[in-house]
Amino acid sequence: MTQPYVRLDKDNAAVLLVDHQAGLLSLVRDMNPDSFRNNVLALADLARYFDLPTVLTTSFETGPNGPLMSELKEILPDAPYIARPGQINAWDNEEFLQAVKATGKQQLIIAGIVTEVCVAFPALSALEAGYEVFIVTDASGTFNEYTRDSAWQRMTAAGAQLMTWFGVACELHRDWRNDIEGLGTLFANHIPDYRNLMNSYASLQAMKQR
Amino acid sequence: MTQPYVRLDKDNAAVLLVDHQAGLLSLVRDMNPDSFRNNVLALADLARYFDLPTVLTTSFETGPNGPLMSELKEILPDAPYIARPGQINAWDNEEFLQAVKATGKQQLIIAGIVTEVCVAFPALSALEAGYEVFIVTDASGTFNEYTRDSAWQRMTAAGAQLMTWFGVACELHRDWRNDIEGLGTLFANHIPDYRNLMNSYASLQAMKQR
Amino acid sequence: MTQPYVRLDKDNAAVLLVDHQAGLLSLVRDMNPDSFRNNVLALADLARYFDLPTVLTTSFETGPNGPLMSELKEILPDAPYIARPGQINAWDNEEFLQAVKATGKQQLIIAGIVTEVCVAFPALSALEAGYEVFIVTDASGTFNEYTRDSAWQRMTAAGAQLMTWFGVACELHRDWRNDIEGLGTLFANHIPDYRNLMNSYASLQAMKQR
Amino acid sequence: MTQPYVRLDKDNAAVLLVDHQAGLLSLVRDMNPDSFRNNVLALADLARYFDLPTVLTTSFETGPNGPLMSELKEILPDAPYIARPGQINAWDNEEFLQAVKATGKQQLIIAGIVTEVCVAFPALSALEAGYEVFIVTDASGTFNEYTRDSAWQRMTAAGAQLMTWFGVACELHRDWRNDIEGLGTLFANHIPDYRNLMNSYASLQAMKQR
């Protein structure tokens, strides 16, 4: 008895970014920091590009955990932002829960730091509450690979779907013709190899014009 | 409640090769390029050897994604070839869907670039449509290992079976006596260690004759 | 059909530490010894901090397997301690089983050496007996990574939830406001990166006071 | 809905060793050759030690695949040995199937080369036929790690339990008191770290006697 295909739908999806804070970023060691930062920003750009309702939340921003990554506020200036006073599972925070409900969406795209806590706890709670849950694994980080693997198995067993930001973008977009340039720009900005392909192509096209 | 054994049957299987394009190949970094190219060609040779109906498809071949690997057209000159105008999930392309249906097969052997999109999306759609789906993991590539692992977990949870080209060949062939030389040649051409075994053996046999 | 969210509850959880013995520690090679020792002690400190009933057990302490890690007895001086005369699966030992029942808890947090035997066997037995089982993967060790991966798959398939000590602490604590300093100290003592965050923060706060 | 705990029972278990042949051994690259050889011999010693009915089988022993590892015949001289004339899935060979049935056991402990074919195919067939199947992952080898991972996921999804030879031995033995010396010798012969523990202990005991 396998899981049915629940496909991301840009009209029914919201993004939850949980605890991407400057201090907590120093805990992330299951991915190199260049790639992790890039993936988190790609996910934020994606949320803006598809105009998905997005909820930002942090824990103890004035303490050691540090402030939210400043780029997230810049990219998503209108996103509701909930500074939790103490709840570790964001889902336990009433204000956060209302913000999620206010999006009116059934599909939740979740990422955060650290994977097995800030991502897994609300993901499991959301599944229990009947939401469809998609984890953006490459915009979520934690202490090491075995912690990540444990968290992935726990979330998968509970019915969460594991994706990466690129897959999320592709499943939301569905057809390049909806906006070739927009999607291409999103990719070029966050995938060096894709940027190279586009630059080589553009360069040759330019020569062709001459 | 586990999955029943759905066994590949050469009279009921088709191969779908999705977006093995020169540009996209530069995105594949979860396998070294020598092995990846070898695996993709092995799968194409396998399709030809077992005379399996095969569908080729690409996205944006005239743009940065680049042309289909030329070897695939050479190995499978008669395979229907669908250049999709924009659909990211090949299953969303009516022409591709008709080509799949035209094979008349219930078992779909799928590989492509990149794993979590070009492979996973049609695989999940095909499962939803009632097909039996086999992923050729080593002829499918993507950005990095955590993306691959996420995609594998998503597809497994949905009921896809993960295989590699060698396993596919063996499950289709069933008995060496059906054609020892043909299968041996397929293996020797794509598995250096097997080629060595065969050469050492042949060399000793030759000495024995003398 | 996925697993429901069974959430750790500090009023309903007990800890089982199985065979963390000096000799057996030399068998653990799927984690570096600095991290493994740290994780085991963190789990013991966590048990004490949350005042969870804890059961210690060893096999053949007077033989090659060696004595229980002395720190565990120091941290948990009142925990029942069962030296099994021969049963490999601790659950087969009546005294151990009684100690587990005596905790009166339904949620069992299990760690031990080696993962696929001393952890997996009682975990599978406890699941069969109707307990909710949580494996502390990073306080459990074994010979190598493929052994670990095999054991994880077996336990996950049987319904055990894979966690790490940090996730366990967070799920038990639920809200930082229950005791900020206590939880912070637990983390600082066992997570160097977190200690650094706290020290930098305290240092700046101190300057601020001046 | 998770899998129930099916526990190995030495009175109800048989061992199937599939295609551990000298030539095929050169294909195994997901484990270093010293460890792999050691694990295969440990499994054979285990089968002898617990007096489990064992079936040996090979494919094309007189061709490039090469002869069965000679140590297996030496350790298990009375095991039925089926040289298959061509069937890739040993379960398709009537003689092999009869040998399995002749053991009269319901639990099958399977290992072989290569994992995704010679192990996975009979494992899946045996599960379909209603047997309880245990894969000895560390006595099974294949081309590389992604092939292994694919095969493990396929077998797990079908209900096979993944174990290693050490776990199998422990689950069969159940209680050290059944034979301390016998089990200790099995471990010392195949686990250098355990041998060291035993030697250090024996050395200190000897000094103690003096």
Added chain:
Amino acid sequence: MTQPYVRLDKDNAAVLLVDHQAGLLSLVRDMNPDSFRNNVLALADLARYFDLPTVLTTSFETGPNGPLMSELKEILPDAPYIARPGQINAWDNEEFLQAVKATGKQQLIIAGIVTEVCVAFPALSALEAGYEVFIVTDASGTFNEYTRDSAWQRMTAAGAQLMTWFGVACELHRDWRNDIEGLGTLFANHIPDYRNLMNSYASLQAMKQR
């Protein structure tokens, strides 16, 4: 007889960026593409920040190798740019050699694609010509790790000093007081962990002001 300490001197150093072209970037597989792109841009920013004379060169820009990374031209608009008509070793190109001489510097900081050719060849030639040579290893890339290691050993044996862009910046700057903000900005733009430290610090300082 060891090498004397030749220390980078910002008044005596020039930067040579060799063949950082869009097509060739797809060959680089000894580093992940996010980090590699970041390192190359960091080196270019460094050259601009310290106002070091810089020479850009490419091979076959209108062919498969593709155009120079466009960011390099943007960051260093005034750098002489030599499109070599065919010489593989840039040092064999008279125009390039003149550009190097025109810098009037004795210390050459070299990076490029691929390490063992486009970097190593001019580096060895420059050493032979009496220059002091510093390789920026993390802004140089190649096919795989063993190729890189071979190239590093060859260059080290010839007297080149291996550094990374961060070390180069620090050795050139010598004293933070020369310009704290400038150097801090360079680091924050290219080292996510350093950016986090700065953001956490600034955030706490801001609170302090209040």
Added chain:
Amino acid sequence: MTQPYVRLDKDNAAVLLVDHQAGLLSLVRDMNPDSFRNNVLALADLARYFDLPTVLTTSFETGPNGPLMSELKEILPDAPYIARPGQINAWDNEEFLQAVKATGKQQLIIAGIVTEVCVAFPALSALEAGYEVFIVTDASGTFNEYTRDSAWQRMTAAGAQLMTWFGVACELHRDWRNDIEGLGTLFANHIPDYRNLMNSYASLQAMKQR
């Protein structure tokens, strides 16, 4: 022409700990944080145990780099401590240089964060000044492995000897009989595997007494 054996001499050696600061620790990613912290503390304990003159130094302690690891001040309360106002190479700071000279030693044991800057720069300067230099590689950390490897090759080429804290301790101590318990305690406190050996041994000895 190889290097002569320059052997550490406890009467002629001093220790330099450079920039082990809470903020900079978050940059260290070529070693896991549990091991790195342990190694740094082991080196400090070693310095105290052998009563080696030790110099502590930091850069910008009141800024983002954060305060010195507090444990270092606790272990080495009498060590001169130089907070450099801006010099990146500690050797460029006159106060530091005087502190080094004041030790009156010719052998300098150096560790710090980050390896290629805070360690390599003073190491190269000290070599140039005629000192014998020993790098404690495992108490020095940096961004990633290729940066570390580059730094090691540069320092080795200049005549520095690469060691780890355990080797340093052994070369200084020379003969266990100088103080078995003291050295044993140092090792037990920082090498879990050695602690296990000692505990197993002590446990057996205790039984022997009875």
Added chain:
Amino acid sequence: MTQPYVRLDKDNAAVLLVDHQAGLLSLVRDMNPDSFRNNVLALADLARYFDLPTVLTTSFETGPNGPLMSELKEILPDAPYIARPGQINAWDNEEFLQAVKATGKQQLIIAGIVTEVCVAFPALSALEAGYEVFIVTDASGTFNEYTRDSAWQRMTAAGAQLMTWFGVACELHRDWRNDIEGLGTLFANHIPDYRNLMNSYASLQAMKQR
């Protein structure tokens, strides 16, 4: 005192291929077999392309070591081929030595199986005899990475230059204009990423023509 730049010269270089035999290939585990086979054939193609005198040699071809890779004889049909009757170091074989001298070259490009014996021994002997020696590290293979690393350090210390086949080809060719198509074909045949670049380029050029 560093090594002077000895640059490969196609008029003064010969290639020695030592013991690339079918049986010995199964010993090579420091590289994946797809890449290793590709590298060896690339080196042979390179030797033919540059028309370098080449010497082939094997040990015990009629025994377990197996026959020379058949492709080498096909690519280099006119190369002298010395089947050594027993000398492990090919340089100890008078016939081989004469074949080397007969090439009349001073630069020897050496590759073989296994690196630390069949490559290192003749390389060290050739250096002693005054030849300039270049090791093709990626066309040489051995048991594991630490064996390789040991061998590389021994050969580097003795003055051998470590290169890979691509670097050798580039250093010999010097200028693309000597034969763009020939060199491009060599690369396309053995570097999948380069082939992709060329195919994408050619495809765009073709469109441009239209």
Added chain:
Amino acid sequence: MTQPYVRLDKDNAAVLLVDHQAGLLSLVRDMNPDSFRNNVLALADLARYFDLPTVLTTSFETGPNGPLMSELKEILPDAPYIARPGQINAWDNEEFLQAVKATGKQQLIIAGIVTEVCVAFPALSALEAGYEVFIVTDASGTFNEYTRDSAWQRMTAAGAQLMTWFGVACELHRDWRNDIEGLGTLFANHIPDYRNLMNSYASLQAMKQR
């Protein structure tokens, strides 16, 4: 100025096995235990096979370090065996030094636990005393890979040659014809892949006879 080729000569070589003790073996984590044990025994067998004078030594055999690996005494019953009372560097022990001198050899083949102490210290002392030193890297073990790498660089810089047991055997034997069967047996007993080659060959030869 490179090192001249110093070639092992079986009439001028002795073997020093330093501190291969049961307890210390648990510290070795830069190699898997199956391979490490195999390599140490291979070196001992090699010493016996070539009848090389061999010196065994241990430190604190009656303490936590544990007894010498019992197999070494069995393989080399006549080797002088020096239990050092406390000297960490075996070379500091007069009895050991006399045993080395008594061999009358100038070439010392050294292995031990741990690499950076028990191997490096006597190696450096022996080089200083004018001996030619060969390190058997794969029969020497230590805590982790960075410790090993540091030790290798220190020993290489001092003029030691890094080899593995297989290379040592080949360089000592020089010509298979000196004793094909003896050397073949040594290899078959310690290299599974070689054993496979020999078994396949023998099996085919046997068939040929018939």
